[in-house]
Amino acid sequence: MRRWVLALLATGLAAVLGVWAVSLYVEKRYEDRILPRTQAPRKPVALVYGAGLAPGGVPSPVLAQRLDAAIALYQEGQVDALLLSGDNSDPFHDETRAMARYVLDRGVPESDVEEDDAGLSTYDSSVRAHTVFGVREAVLVTQRFHLTRALYIANSVGIDAWGVAADEGRPRTRRYALRETLSRVLALGMVMAEAQPRYPSGRTLASPR
Known part of the structure; x- marks a missing residue:
């Protein structure tokens, strides 16, 4: 019985270490491409990832922060x-329209x-930016905790x-640490599998599904 318990513990420890190692790889792979806004290289487009809406259909504080940074890049x-x-x-969650109203x-x-x-996700946004919108060079705008994963996927x-x-x-906040650890592992898996976004074509959801 003790042998089985030890084997189970060893397996669990190996799994935890494996997840941690993969997450660390994704986190560090393109970390050197994170720059202060004033030092960002000039690129044709800033890709801004959604982050939900607040009551009243306006960008959440997290999303507004992303949009403000993107506006500053544009204005500069x-x-x-x-x-x-x-x-x-969701027909009652018009996120991109709210984002557009904010920057306009x-x-x-x-x-x-x-x-x-x-x-619909960081992965879908990044793949569609490349395949649907023809983005070849970009500055990604999001919070620091999310940025390493976004950079890994996009690159x-x-x-x-x-x-x-x-x-x-x-x-820096550790609020999203566990979620990001698991999300980075998933990101590597999707990249390696060359997964397709849920909507691989069409510029809007109004396009035929």
């Missing part, structure tokens, strides 16, 4: 356009704003991607 001439990628699969109200011209309302699927942390200069 470091990107020419914004690609706003969010999840509009702050002076970004409509001609320089593109919406992807089928960005792995064909985008020359650099990252700007929307929460630059603020204390």
Whole structure:
């Protein structure tokens, strides 16, 4: 009996160490591509990942922080356009439209704003940016805890991607540590499997499914 318990413990420990090692690899792989906003390389587009809406259908505080950083990149001439990628699969959750209203109200011209309302996940948003919207070079805009995973996916699927942390200069949070650890493992698996996004074609969910 004791032998089985020890074997089970050893297996569990090996699994935990394996998950940790894979997560660390994904976290560190493109970490050197995270730069302060003022040092970000000039790229054609900033890819902004959705992060939910607050009551009233406006961007959540986390999403607003991402949008503010992207607007600053645009206003400073470091990107020419914004690609706003969010999840509009729920008819009562028009995330990308709320994102677009936010940046338009702050002076970004409509001609320089593109919406992807089928960005159901970080992976889907990154793959669709490349295959549907033709993005080859981009600055990714999201919080620091999420940025290493986004950079790993985007660079792995064909985008020359650099990252700007929307929460630059603020204390790091461990709130999402466990979720990100597991999400990084999943990201590596999806990249290796060359998984397809849920909606691999069509620029909006209004397109035929």
